Amino acid sequence: MNECPYPPSPKVIKAVSNEIQNANRYPDPEMEEELKRKIANYVDVSVENIVVSNGSDNLIYMLMDVFIDKDDVVLILRPSFEVYRVVVTKNGGVVKPLRLKEPHFAIKLNELMEAAKGTKMLVIINPNNPTGNLLLTKEEAEELVANYEGIVVVDEAYYEFCGITLSDMVKKYPNIVILRTFSKAFALAGLRIGYAIAHRDMIKLLKKVREPFPLSRLSIVAAVAALNDLDYVRRVVSLIKSERDRLYAELESMEGIRPYPSMTNFILFKSPVADLATRLAERKIYIRDFSAAIGKYYYRVSIGKPEENDLFLKNLREVVKP
Numbered sequence: 336m337n338e339c340p341y342p343p344s345p346k347v348i349k350a351v352s353n354e355i356q357n358a359n360r361y362p363d364p365e366m367e368e369e370l371k372r373k374i375a376n377y378v379d380v381s382v383e384n385i386v387v388s389n390g391s392d393n394l395i396y397m398l399m400d401v402f403i404d405k406d407d408v409v410l411i412l413r414p415s416f417e418v419y420r421v422v423v424t425k426n427g428g429v430v431k432p433l434r435l436k437e438p439h440f441a442i443k444l445n446e447l448m449e450a451a452k453g454t455k456m457l458v459i460i461n462p463n464n465p466t467g468n469l470l471l472t473k474e475e476a477e478e479l480v481a482n483y484e485g486i487v488v489v490d491e492a493y494y495e496f497c498g499i500t501l502s503d504m505v506k507k508y509p510n511i512v513i514l515r516t517f518s519k520a521f522a523l524a525g526l527r528i529g530y531a532i533a534h535r536d537m538i539k540l541l542k543k544v545r546e547p548f549p550l551s552r553l554s555i556v557a558a559v560a561a562l563n564d565l566d567y568v569r570r571v572v573s574l575i576k577s578e579r580d581r582l583y584a585e586l587e588s589m590e591g592i593r594p595y596p597s598m599t600n601f602i603l604f605k606s607p608v609a610d611l612a613t614r615l616a617e618r619k620i621y622i623r624d625f626s627a628a629i630g631k632y633y634y635r636v637s638i639g640k641p642e643e644n645d646l647f648l649k650n651l652r653e654v655v656k657p
């Protein structure tokens with residue numbers, strides 16, 4: 336699930352261990368304010384441009400609760416992160432899918448703008464999950480957001496691995512919402528922390544549908560401690576990126592396997608073999624099968640520690656051996 340293979344920083348573990356003794360108390364509003372200040376500083380926006388919640392999954396629910404009612408149309412690229420489709424449908428909205436195609440799963444800006452006409456919302460995962468590529472450059476995003484009347488949601492869950500963000504656009508445009516998470520580069524998937532970056536008016540709307548205490552005291556102190564130890568995050572990201580490049584090269588050298596370039600912490604690859612995920616799972620190696628969403632036979636593997644990647648490669652070689 337594209338988690339971080341490394342544990343959180345020792346400073347995070349210490350902060351959470353210390354905080355557990357205060358678990359009889361609700362989170363103090365000042366704790367959340369401190370977290371928002373740290374995030375705002377990290378992103379380089381104002382505190383009014385940030386709302387936090389328990390995972391970006393939850394922010395997706397909040398966004399759809401604010402904007403999507405019966406028959407509202409949302410443009411979602413396919414393949415992409417499934418939660419968007421599920422939540423739009425739950426609210427009675429209609430998903431308009433736009434297929435990302437081979438050879439690179441890229442999208443042309445004019446095609447995107449044409450498909451977006453008349454829709455209420457447009458969702459872009461940038462870089463995209465599960466294909467791993469960047470879908471919009473900054474220049475393209477400017478043109479899109481400036482000319483689109485609906486809401487543009489840009490999911491930057493993998494930002495730390497690619498270093499490209501549209502966050503400064505929230506200062507200029509009220510109709511862009513950027514989602515980020517502590518579940519990937521920050522190694523905190525189990526504590527459920529995400530945030531949205533948007534214009535202050537948009538943040539006010541999102542806050543209206545938010546539950547009172549979406550983050551636990553432990554989650555808040557963990558996120559603050561993680562932001563206080565960005566060196567750790569940078570080291571982890573750098574290890575994962577170098578392993579990603581090694582894994583890509585290894586996969587590329589294997590007969591019949593075609594990996595796709597990735598700006599994230601996972602790699603999509605095509606294989607001539609069906610049921611690869613099941614066959615690897617029998618060997619206790621878990622990858623995700625995307626054959627139903629993309630075609631025969633596509634799989635996504637998360638980048639692990641070097642020894643985990645070696646084990647994956649060894650078993651993959653054995654399973655695909657003619």
Ligand SMILES: Cc1ncc(COP(=O)(O)O)c(C=O)c1O
Binds near residue numbers: 390524
């Ligand atoms: C594109 C994308 N958005 C959101 C999420 C969910 O993040 P969170 O753990 O913050 O709910 C994921 C997790 O895989 C993801 O890939």
